[in-house]
Amino acid sequence: MKICRFNHDRIGVVQGNAVHDITDLFDRTMSWPAEPGDAIIAQLGAVLESGIDIDVRPSLDLSTVVLESPVARPHKIMGAPVNYHAHIEEANADPEINAGKTFTTLEAYGLFLKANSSLIGPNEPFRVAFADRRTDHEIELVIVIGKTARHVPREKALDYVAGYTAGLDMTVRGKETPCYRKSPDGYCVLGPWLVTPDEIGDPDDLALSLKVNGDTKQEARTSLLILGVARLIEYASALYTLHPGDVIMTGTPAGVGPVEPGDVIDASVENIGSLRISILPALLDGKAA
Known part of the structure; x- marks a missing residue:
């Protein structure tokens, strides 16, 4: 599966020419002090294991989105x-x-x-x-x-x-x-x-x-x-x-x-x-x- 970060920290799955928004499947609330590492990557395995029904996710044409680094906050x-x-x-x-x-x-x-x-x-x-x-x-x-x-x-x-x-x-x-x-x-x-x-x-x-x-x-x-x-x-x-x-x-x-x-x-x-x-x-x- 291709996982992208796009349009100011949205999370998506790329299939063909479409980006399916899965941002709401992640907990993005801030805690302090934060755990080391990238919070989205830390949750990624569990989200994928739970299964993602791409067909019901909102989608955008890939050509219309702004792709960002797929990792937002690496610890190193x-x-x-x-x-x-x-x-x-x-x-x-x-x-x-x-x-x-x-x-x-x-x-x-x-x-x-x-x-x-x-x-x-x-x-x-x-x-x-x-x-x-x-x-x-x-x-x-x-x-x-x-x-x-x-x-x-x-x-x-x-x-x-x-x-x-x-x-x-x-x-x-x-x-x-x-x-x-x-x-x-x-x-x-x-x-x-x-x-x-x-x-x-x-x-x-x-x-x-x-x-x-x-x-x-x-x-x-x-x-x-x-x-x-x-x-x-x-x-x-x-x-x-x-x-x-x-x-x-x-x-x-x-x-x-x-x-x-x-x-x-x-x-x-x-x-x-x-x-x-x-x-x-x-x-x-x-x-x-």
Whole structure:
């Protein structure tokens, strides 16, 4: 099932060209202090298990709605650096990417965190953070955690997945830590919706594709991941308690490159869908550069 967030925090099921509104099936009342994680994702499993009669739900044409990030409030956004061998090779060959470091394996560097404030959906504007610095595109399969997890063995890891979405781990190049360079506002793009595991098949065998202005820049399959989906969940949960709505970006394949204001990115993940963003110039003193 494809679950979307649309039109200012409405929740919907996408079928064909229709969005069926299921917002009223969720408890959206606020409590304080709030439980860690995304309250809607925490309820999603129970709502799906209870059954949804799509035919009686109000619907809208998909072309008329504004899609938002399928996760509104992740407790944390985790990234997996250098998780494709070909990307390690290109990173080590490009001094603007490696900034003087030599990359070996993901486990040598660990995961990084992106600021939650970097999160946007596919219909929100993306601005480069600095007019005078390189910003790169990075297409990734994204895991969304469905229930609290800690020290999860890989053979049980997929039981903790709410679904998958497509993501852009936009990145400023430089010598600062990844947590800084990957966390400007808008540098985590998720969408177009969350797809439940039953519609995905094997998450470790999905095609990824990214085009800039119609030219293919990245194309690979998740079968090339060094640490696959289950292993990444095991790896992350060994250090962090994972909460509903937590996001794990699985890493980008080779082909990363710079984008400039005016460029258009089209990104897609097999069995999930596509998203498009337009690159806007940086702001200087509150005005476009």
